[in-house]
Amino acid sequence: MPQLNGGGGDDLGANDEMIAFKHEGDHEEKIRESAYTESDLADLKSSLVNESEISQNSNSAVIRRGQQEDQRIYTDKREHLDDVPRHQDGGMYKASYSGYPFLMLPEPYLPNGPVSPSSNKVSVVQQGMHPLTPLLPYDHFNPSAPHIPTDVSQKPGVHRHQSQEISGFYQLPQATRLTSTDPSAWFSHSLMLQSGMHPTGIPHPAIMPPSGKQEHDQFDRNIYVKSHPEAKREKEPKKPVIKKPLNAFMLYMKEMRAKVIAECTLKESAAINQILGRRWHALTREEQAKYYDLARKERQLHMQLYPSWSARDNYGKKKRRKRDKQDSSTGGKRSAFATFKEDAAPAPILPMEVL
DNA sequence: ACTCCTTTGAAGCTA
DNA sequence: TAGCTTCAAAGGAGT
Structure with missing residues (x-):
């Protein structure tokens, strides 16, 4: 199985994502084996989605055997991703900045x-x-x-x-x-x-x-x-x-959404996202690597711009909103447990002089 | 006005 | 540490 370390990687080193694709070929084969075998799409939405898939992506023929198969492959892929040591990416993201590799962005950036x-x-x-x-x-x-x-x-x-x-x-x-x-x-x-x-x-x-x-x-x-x-x-x-920086798939969606909308008459984001999810799986490892690479740069840029930010800052936002709504309707009575942690004020940002 | 749907990936949370 | 949850985007649909 060819590795992409040399070819696809840039100075930032995209090894993590690259290695994640080590069995991608197998998946692609499975995907293609199962092409055109889907016959159990029950609802109209799925039909539309698949119709779009067939018409727009006949070459890759990525129609697959429903969600379970998708999930299996997905899980498989995730396992490979999880095998990858995170020191380059995650470590970089969490740790203090010792360098800014993305400063060496290629010319288009x-x-x-x-x-x-x-x-x-x-x-x-x-x-x-x-x-x-x-x-x-x-x-x-x-x-x-x-x-x-x-x-x-x-x-x-x-x-x-x-x-x-x-x-x-x-x-x-x-x-x-x-x-x-x-x-x-x-x-x-x-x-x-x-x-x-x-x-x-x-x-x-x-x-x-x-x-x-x-x-x-x-x-x-x-x-x-x-x-x-x-x-x-x-x-x-x-x-x-x-907000959180966008991950590879989100970046892919941003780029391709309009294209999918233009290609089919669908407007519902949920349906569009289904198509995009399948297309994402149909991408070659090189094509996906491009987005993983971009996503990593996004995170690094985000980390540099907001060094104190953590995904934790936005964690539980929706739940909080719901809860607050309920609280307002119940007179704002909340248990001590409910207020634990979630309401904890973020660490104060010290002025430069203090730092 | 708000929430859900739907996808993948990253990160946070919990047992 | 494994497994689960949440949030990123998007916009139509439903409440």
């Missing part, structure tokens, strides 16, 4: 690279480009943000911060650029108090309005601008939510 994304989103495809790849429509990273002068990095005499090379979309505005090499110092910057704005002054996709919903008119440029309802809520300011 650089501010002056060949990426020349469109500004306004008309369809999903035309949304802003992802900073890590020109392929991904990633509206969060819409580079047309007027708030960030595009020529900042070109100004003479400007101290070249390490994040400057990540992407034009993540460049620090000159006024807010810090000279500290410690990312935690960025986080203590006063700008972090602004809604939708990272402490560095970098508008980032991960920063969401307190409502938790992405409002396109407000977020087209990745910057949270107060709407009228928001202005009403101004009196009770809430912390902006930093």
